[in-house]
Amino acid sequence: MPYVNSYKVPEAPVFPSMYYGPDPYDVNFSLPIDESSLESDRIKLTPFIPALHAQEYWDQSTQAPEIYRFMSIRPKTIDEYLAFLETHIRRNPNFIFFAIIDKGRGGTLAGSIGLINTEPVNRSTEIGFITIFPAYQRTYVTSNAVGIILRYCLELPTAPRPGLGLRRVQWVTHSFNQPSYNAAVRMGFRYEGTLRWHRVLREGKEGKGLPREGDPSKNPARDSKYLSFCADDWENEGREHVERAINRQK
Numbered sequence: 134m135p136y137v138n139s140y141k142v143p144e145a146p147v148f149p150s151m152y153y154g155p156d157p158y159d160v161n162f163s164l165p166i167d168e169s170s171l172e173s174d175r176i177k178l179t180p181f182i183p184a185l186h187a188q189e190y191w192d193q194s195t196q197a198p199e200i201y202r203f204m205s206i207r208p209k210t211i212d213e214y215l216a217f218l219e220t221h222i223r224r225n226p227n228f229i230f231f232a233i234i235d236k237g238r239g240g241t242l243a244g245s246i247g248l249i250n251t252e253p254v255n256r257s258t259e260i261g262f263i264t265i266f267p268a269y270q271r272t273y274v275t276s277n278a279v280g281i282i283l284r285y286c287l288e289l290p291t292a293p294r295p296g297l298g299l300r301r302v303q304w305v306t307h308s309f310n311q312p313s314y315n316a317a318v319r320m321g322f323r324y325e326g327t328l329r330w331h332r333v334l335r336e337g338k339e340g341k342g343l344p345r346e347g348d349p350s351k352n353p354a355r356d357s358k359y360l361s362f363c364a365d366d367w368e369n370e371g372r373e374h375v376e377r378a379i380n381r382q383k
Contacts, residue, residue, distance in 0.1 A: 176277035182229035322360035
């Protein structure tokens with residue numbers, strides 16, 4: 134019997150009028166958001182709203198291009214970054230970005246953190262696209278931001294500080310990115326393994342090169358280290374470990 138293959142790459146056009154999303158801004162996330170559970174004494178996580186946060190993010194990130202070293206993106210203009218937020222984050226119901234607000238420094242923007250590849254049916258999500266601006270690195274900001282979002286993901290909805298009650302939170306990092314791996318381990322994530330040749334990278338990104346002569350893609354690839362923090366880890370002293378990290382002095 135004859136058959137056809139009519140697949141085409143889906144188009145998702147974004148025009149400048151769409152860069153800042155709808156008004157009011159619809160985060161379009163597949164899980165509930167309770168901002169009262171998304172803060173500590175020093176850090177608050179709030180949905181990243183381009184009209185409020187994008188310009189400040191862009192101004193700071195352009196002063197520190199190294200933050201994009203291991204990311205899949207490297208926007209050249211703020212419009213390119215806004216288009217990425219709209220097409221890849223807001224329009225995907227399993228992705229959300231949060232602005233990291235440093236309450237200890239007058240409510241300044243310290244960076245951003247995301248939940249990506251969320252699977253409500255499987256009760257799982259992934260922490261990704263973590264950006265901490267240089268002035269806030271090696272302080273309490275990273276441990277608080279990661280700790281807050283971990284607590285929100287893994288704590289039960291019936292807890293005094295309600296969470297989502299997920300079963301698995303994963304952390305996936307470029308095999309070259311040792312600081313990211315170390316940060317995950319410090320927060321209590323457990324190493325599960327490395328996926329070889331996991332992703333094809335954009336031209337110019339650091340990677341392994343090509344796996345063989347004649348490969349259809351000329352771009353480099355990366356291996357990815359997988360780590361996880363699961364519900365049983367949380368109930369077996371993981372909760373206490375994360376609270377200690379959130380309460381660290383520096």
